[in-house]
Amino acid sequence: MVSAATVAPAAPQSLSLPPPQFARLQPHAYLLAHLSPPVASNQPSARANGRAPSQFRVTSANSGSLTHTNGSGMVRLGDTTAVCGVRAELLHTEDIPSWSVSQSSNANKRRRLADSIKLSGQSGDHEETEAEVEEDRAHIEDLNLLVPNLSLSTGCAPGFLPGAPPAALTQALSHKILSLLHSTRLVRAEDLRVWYQPPNLGPEELERHNDEEHMDVDADEAESKPAEIKAFWVLYIDIMIISLAGNPFDAAWMSVLTALRDTKLPKAWWDVDNETILCSDSIAESRKLSLRGLPIPSSFGVFEADAAAGWRAVVIPDGEKLKAEEKKGTVQKWILADPDGYEEGLSQERACIIVDKEQNGKTVIVSMEKHGGWTVDTEDLRQLVDISARRWDEMKQIMDQC
Structure with a gap:
């Protein structure tokens, strides 16, 4: 018989979860932990997949x-x-x-104009x-x-x-x-x-055509046939x-x-x-095909620290309160470029900006749309346009190598 004194104490069970299980059970908290790490850790803000908030996937x-x-x-x-x-x-x-x-x-007028432009x-x-x-x-x-x-x-x-x-x-x-x-x-x-x-038909061809067909066609009418x-x-x-x-x-x-x-x-x-x-x-x-330009899209998702902010936004009183908090800077958010499937499920607000560039390098906004909330303001949209312009340069280089 073994005495109680000789039995080794059981190892304490770990209270932490593996990252994949934590991501499935608490997806919002998991992404928030990556985007806002403790100040003492000196770690930069990064998404769960390791990308920076403004970084696109390969x-x-x-x-x-x-x-x-x-x-x-x-x-x-x-x-x-x-x-x-x-x-x-x-x-x-x-x-x-x-x-x-x-x-x-x-x-036909357009065709003649296009031909003259091509020749010039x-x-x-x-x-x-x-x-x-x-x-x-x-x-x-x-x-x-x-x-x-x-x-x-x-x-x-x-x-x-x-x-x-x-x-x-x-x-x-x-x-x-x-x-x-x-x-x-x-x-x-x-x-x-x-x-x-x-x-x-010229004059000679017209006369020969009239003799063969036994017809009388005016030369002016024969030369005025449009395309x-x-x-x-x-x-x-x-x-x-x-x-x-x-x-x-x-x-x-x-x-x-x-x-x-x-x-x-x-x-x-x-x-x-x-x-x-x-x-x-x-x-x-x-x-x-001679395409007009190269419009490149850039999609973004907005992740908010408050998990209930997206639900409160549909209620008018709470929505007004949320707007006031956002003006004071108390609402913490991250705008994530090119969100993956995991991040899309956690983003209530979306934005998509399509830009093109002229020959002189000037950025042209082709389309801009935003839905799902109101945390993205005018200053945020200006920054997103700059990110989209840099994205255009990257995609232009990739497509030119095809």
């Missing part, structure tokens, strides 16, 4: 990965990956119920008139020449199961991408038009998110940009004998 881009498309691009933003393929199909004007001869005649080599300095802008918008939007479609692949995230109906996120992202394509006027309608110029638009290219832009770990819009839109920059349309012309559009098989005769 980004990479590839183009031309899909072989059976006119253009393709893949963008990886941390663990979020989006693949985009662009497929072009012809839309004959005779199949458009609203098409008319007057539209074709008016478009000053396309970048040309400022489009209001009529040209309206005609460009009418063709792109009214004829639905750009058709984006986004899908979330099965297994891209735990919440997306096989056989489930399309999620609300899918529809929202598809609509947002379509709206951005229209508002930025990224694709030029001139790149999507297929022209046909009827032959202009006609016989068809449009319709671009079907298919985006698939194969891995979702937060911030899907930035990855999806940048994959669209990469794919459109890679898109080549074959040479197409109207064949009079067969009365149809023919396309050349030669890759050398294909042409790339």
Whole structure:
């Protein structure tokens, strides 16, 4: 028999939790502990993934990965990956119920202007008139020449199961991408038009034509035939998110940009004998799209030290109190660039800024939206614009290397 004096005392049980369990049980406290470490520790403020608040995830881009498309691009933003393929199909004007001869005649003026600009080599300095802008918008939007479609692949995230109906996120992202394509006027309608110029008969050809056909055609009428638009290219832009770990819009839109920059349309012309559009098989005769600029998005999430601040913001009295506290600087918040899936679940307020840069380096704000709260003020937005401008430089360098 062993006496009680000879039994070794049991080791005290640890009261701490491993970081993965702590992150699942107390996600807000876990992220707050990283962003506001004790002053005595002398540790910088960092997120749970080790990034600084204004630091984006490692980004990479590839183009031309899909072989059976006119253009393709893949963008990886941390663990979020989006693949985009662009497929072009012809839309004959005779199949458009609203098409008319007057539209074709008016478009001829734009074509002549575009040809003169190309010959002068000053396309970048040309400022489009209001009529040209309206005609460009009418063709792109009214004829639905750009058709984006986004899908979330099965297994891209735990919440997306096989056989489930399309999620609300899918529809929202598809609509947002379509709206951005229209508002930025990224694709030029001139790149999507297929022209046909009827032959202009000179005096000798006209006389010979009259003798052969036994017709009497005035020379002035024969020489005044305008060019006609016989068809449009319709671009079907298919985006698939194969891995979702937060911030899907930035990855999806940048994959669209990469794919459109890679898109080549074959040479197409109207064949009079067969009365149809023919396309050349030669890759050398294909042409790339001349896009307007390079709008780059930067998404942000706002994390607040008070976990209940987002819920109190919907109540008017408490919301007013929260605004007063924010003015005094008592509300502690962090604006996190490129939030991952873990941080998105803890951010009530979101912001997305899309910027572009002119040839002189001036930053242009293409779009700015904010929703979910009011802690981000004007000064914060100025800082976010500066961060977005630096992000544009990074993405421009990445995409130029594709």
